[in-house]
Amino acid sequence: MVLSRFWLVIFISSIVFVVVSLFTGNNYSVDFILNGKKDDPVLISEKYKEQLPEFIRDSIEKAPEQTIVINKVESNADTTYIFKNKTVKIYSGVQKTDGLLPTCKNTLLDLILPLIAYLAFFCGLMQLLIDSGASEKLAKKLSPVFVKVFPTVPKNHESISYMTLNFAANFLGLDSAATPFGLKAMQSLQELNPDKDRASDAQIMFMCLHAAGLTLIPTSIIGYRAAENASNPADVMLPCIITSFVGTIAAFLVIGIRQKINFKSASLVVTLMTLIAAIAGLMLYIGRMDLVEKNLFTGNLSGLMLVGIIAFTLVFSFIHEKKFTELNTTIFDSFVTGANNGLKTGVTIFPYVLGMLVAISFFRNSGLFEIISNGISFVFSHIGVSKEITDSLPVAMLRPFSSGGSRGFMIDSMRTFGPDSFTGRLSCIFQCSAETTFYVIAVYFGSIKVKNTRYTLGSMLLVDLICVVTAIFVASWFF
Structure with a gap:
């Protein structure tokens, strides 16, 4: 009985936290929780190229495959910009475990x-x-x-x-x-x-x-x-x-x-x-x-x-x-x-x-x-x-x-x-x-x-x- 209730508590509390995070803007998407894999980069935003700072736009246009990585710090995951289908997807951090x-x-x-x-x-x-x-x-x-x-x-x-x-x-x-x-x-x-x-x-x-x-x-x-x-x-x-x-x-x-x-x-x-x-x-x-x-x-x-x-x-x-x-x-x-x-x-x-x-x-x-x-x-x-x-x-x-x-x-x-x-x-x-x-x-x-x-x-x-x-x-x- 105790295990069953604890299982329900961590499951339901996690779901509520995910929904609240989505609507408050702390999470951009819930797809990574469902389909993501451990250590995959996490999508935090998606924007049109025109909405990005000029130096990032220029870097994307010059980069091979129009993908750039910035803020390279070995102790943290890099922030990655990927231009595809007229939008730029921004990834930062890695997933803690499989979805x-x-x-x-x-x-x-x-x-x-x-x-x-x-x-x-x-x-x-x-x-x-x-x-x-x-x-x-x-x-x-x-x-x-x-x-x-x-x-x-x-x-x-x-x-x-x-x-x-x-x-x-x-x-x-x-x-x-x-x-x-x-x-x-x-x-x-x-x-x-x-x-x-x-x-x-x-x-x-x-x-x-x-x-x-x-x-x-x-x-x-x-x-x-x-x-x-x-x-x-x-x-x-x-x-x-x-x-x-x-x-x-x-x-x-x-x-x-x-x-x-x-x-x-x-x-x-x-x-x-x-x-x-x-x-x-x-x-x-x-x-x-x-x-x-x-x-x-x-x-x-x-x-x-x-x-x-x-x-x-x-x-x-x-x-x-x-x-x-x-x-x-x-x-x-x-x-x-x-x-x-x-x-x-x-x-x-x-x-x-x-x-x-x-x-x-x-x-x-x-x-x-x-x-x-x-x-x-x-x-x-x-x-x-x-x-x-x-x-x-x-x-x-x-x-x-x-x-x-x-x-x-x-x-x-x-x-x-x-x-x-x-x-x-x-x-x-x-x-x-x-x-x-x-x-x-x-x-x-x-x-x-x-x-x-x-x-x-x-x-x-x-x-x-x-x-x-x-x-x-x-x-x-x-x-």
Whole structure:
């Protein structure tokens, strides 16, 4: 209900803002909001050539193809004059994100189709884990801890193994694997849910822990920093690990208090201390490496782990081939069955993802998001927050809405202020330590058709806020 109302608010408010801007002259056209593409120049006016200053008219007549560019400043988009069909069209600035119709198209071609392919492959592997008995054995090993965190989940339930694989994939930065594992976990938890339209406690806890996204190897962030010629692309690794770890603990505490979980459980304490010790050990190990060794380690660990998961699944299935015979199937047929289920899941979540991304597209292109972002930055700057921090806040603000949008701001901040600046580094930590909250809720709950998400959205946004505050303190400590 909360998500539905929020979706309506950002959609309707954006539409109202666009209409008002059009009639007050702030926008010349609404076509870019409907049909424009990201980074396209925005049409701000159209005039007859005679209405332009004389020096511009002369420049247009002398220019090749009667097109000129003025006010060339690298940090801002150029103002372009194009003479065509007796009028001069004036463009200035670039579009923040794709318009409504391109978003619809790109959601299917660039997001859903690749996602369906990932889902089909990894759901095929998960079916092998189920039919071979591997998921059951994994669930038995981890049940003592999971029954404390998820008290409504029966001991040895298959959802435990799916959640474990999801957390492990997030931990290693394997986004393509994490989503299929997470969707399978939500579907498995839905079987235990007595009210199919309402999110269960276990589903909310899993969603928030998943969204906190404890990450060990932020490979994509390191790659973007390397592309921007950072002196040490991996120098944000430890801040990212610390911030995401604090976010994960915060998510557990926020939801645990709401669900009255027993925090004094010995198994929980032991597991938490073991996790802290493991992360600290890895941080010390990585900290002793030089730049080349760090790049080699971070570049290969995640890939090797993914290959290891695939190899283990296939080898375990081969060793326990009798299990498949008992089920009157083969290893390959089992994989195909799982892949087919992944395909169906991808088709199911498409409308939910589309609805959310179109609303976000409208919100950003309307200019309303930029006004809110600038307003918040203005307030923060007048209460003593340094400009280095306020310059990176757009990444933190946009991250819950759009991964691609916040990534664009992150890259822009590195290019504008430098990848080794405090702003550039903080933007990278923001990008790594928070989740695309609205997209994740739409995908995960949409896959099981849950309508009432209860307190999930508020809790996840609170955790996002905690991650933002933590990122600022950690970045200030390190840099």
